[in-house]
Amino acid sequence: MMSARDLREFDAHHLWHPFTQAQTAAAPILIKEAAGAWLSAADGIKYLDLISSWWVNLHGHAHPKIAHAIAEQAAKLEQVIFAGFTHEPAIELARRILAQLPASLARLFYSDNGSTAVEVALKIAFQFWRNSGEAGRKRFIAFEGGYHGDTIGAMSAGRTSGFYFPFEDLMFDVDIVPFPATWDGDENVEAREAETLASLDRLLQNARSYAAAIIEPLVQGAGGMRMCRPQFLSAMAKRLRSANVPLIFDEVMTGFGRTGALFACIKSGVEPDILCCAKGITGGFLPLAATITTERIYQAFLGNGIENAFLHGHSYTANPLGCAAGLASLDIFESEDVLSRIAGIEQVHRAHVSAMAKQGEIQRVRILGSIAAFDFAEGSAYGSGLSQILRDLALKEGLVLRPLGSTLYIMPPYCITDAELGAAYTGIRRILSQLR
Numbered sequence: 001m002m003s004a005r006d007l008r009e010f011d012a013h014h015l016w017h018p019f020t021q022a023q024t025a026a027a028p029i030l031i032k033e034a035a036g037a038w039l040s041a042a043d044g045i046k047y048l049d050l051i052s053s054w055w056v057n058l059h060g061h062a063h064p065k066i067a068h069a070i071a072e073q074a075a076k077l078e079q080v081i082f083a084g085f086t087h088e089p090a091i092e093l094a095r096r097i098l099a100q101l102p103a104s105l106a107r108l109f110y111s112d113n114g115s116t117a118v119e120v121a122l123k124i125a126f127q128f129w130r131n132s133g134e135a136g137r138k139r140f141i142a143f144e145g146g147y148h149g150d151t152i153g154a155m156s157a158g159r160t161s162g163f164y165f166p167f168e169d170l171m172f173d174v175d176i177v178p179f180p181a182t183w184d185g186d187e188n189v190e191a192r193e194a195e196t197l198a199s200l201d202r203l204l205q206n207a208r209s210y211a212a213a214i215i216e217p218l219v220q221g222a223g224g225m226r227m228c229r230p231q232f233l234s235a236m237a238k239r240l241r242s243a244n245v246p247l248i249f250d251e252v253m254t255g256f257g258r259t260g261a262l263f264a265c266i267k268s269g270v271e272p273d274i275l276c277c278a279k280g281i282t283g284g285f286l287p288l289a290a291t292i293t294t295e296r297i298y299q300a301f302l303g304n305g306i307e308n309a310f311l312h313g314h315s316y317t318a319n320p321l322g323c324a325a326g327l328a329s330l331d332i333f334e335s336e337d338v339l340s341r342i343a344g345i346e347q348v349h350r351a352h353v354s355a356m357a358k359q360g361e362i363q364r365v366r367i368l369g370s371i372a373a374f375d376f377a378e379g380s381a382y383g384s385g386l387s388q389i390l391r392d393l394a395l396k397e398g399l400v401l402r403p404l405g406s407t408l409y410i411m412p413p414y415c416i417t418d419a420e421l422g423a424a425y426t427g428i429r430r431i432l433s434q435l436r
């Protein structure tokens, strides 16, 4: 076994970390184990994971029920090709997820991560029209500040997120409409929504050039935890429906309880034609994703030849271990009444954040389910000086935080206790006072 020192050294010389400027970044922290909301580093320091390890972990790290379900499944069937074959964990997980969604969403396609779930949605929408004799529908509508993942199609839909300037020449054209972001006490939200709906109306005068529209419902994640009202989603969906342009909900982040309901489409009461989920689907244990659509869209892929079929798939499609983890996670939602716990987290968020807002420490408060977000400075960019300083100060407090530009957000695993969350807010207030 390599010593912690050797491990760090090998990492420094041979590994390449995501979204990191290695020349200036501090060495990554070597994590040895984790339990509940806590990460334990090799040097003995413990960190409270307030970002659910990039928004994937739901019920706490190394939750024994999920660990056990994966081990049991691994000893039985670890993987099988999903073309020409099927298996119970994939069927059962699809059945359980579809049972939670509006009845119109009735077909589920598995893939591996959020980017592929989005890529699949875009490709399904595109080919749907081609198969339906409307090959001219090639364009997509997306929202300012949206983030949909890092593959080329997902980047194109998320081109305004600010992450992709080196790749602009690779992306396809997407029509962008403003996102009517809102916050507590916002008085101009209706005007902003009207502006967005008007620009949508302008695009929809050429409705027959669009394959689909894509949005992160209720919360834009990486774009800065920007929230919109359900009323807006519903007005937008109505326009798209009457123009016959399919609506894609990217629920990669909002799925599996983040907004307080199992999915944002349930929370908002708005039904999409295609829904993407990933991050929380396995409780944060294994990569897995699903793109879910209507029977109407599925039917357009049927025919006598291969040319109408959806020619897309990944080696690990519907991996049985991921599906077993997903089933165990859904069991925990029921046996531990997790949605009630999320309502409790929302209350704790609200109490602490409104106290901070009242003191004038922060601006633009938005809270929904397990997510709390606010601005701690005016307009600083992702990875900029101030957000890096905040991240480092947080680590010194034993807190894992990753500001998005000038937005600080807290998105903990649902197992976090009121006491842990309260202590986290005390630390956050100390950090913010150091920044001033």
Ligand SMILES: *Cc1c(COP(=O)(O)O)cnc(C)c1O
Binding pocket: 113, 114, 115, 116, 118, 147, 148, 149, 150, 216, 221, 222, 250, 251, 252, 253, 254, 278, 279
């Ligand atoms: C994270 C994220 C993605 C991309 O998911 P990956 O698993 O990182 O590929 C797509 N859409 C949204 C809304 C996300 O938050």
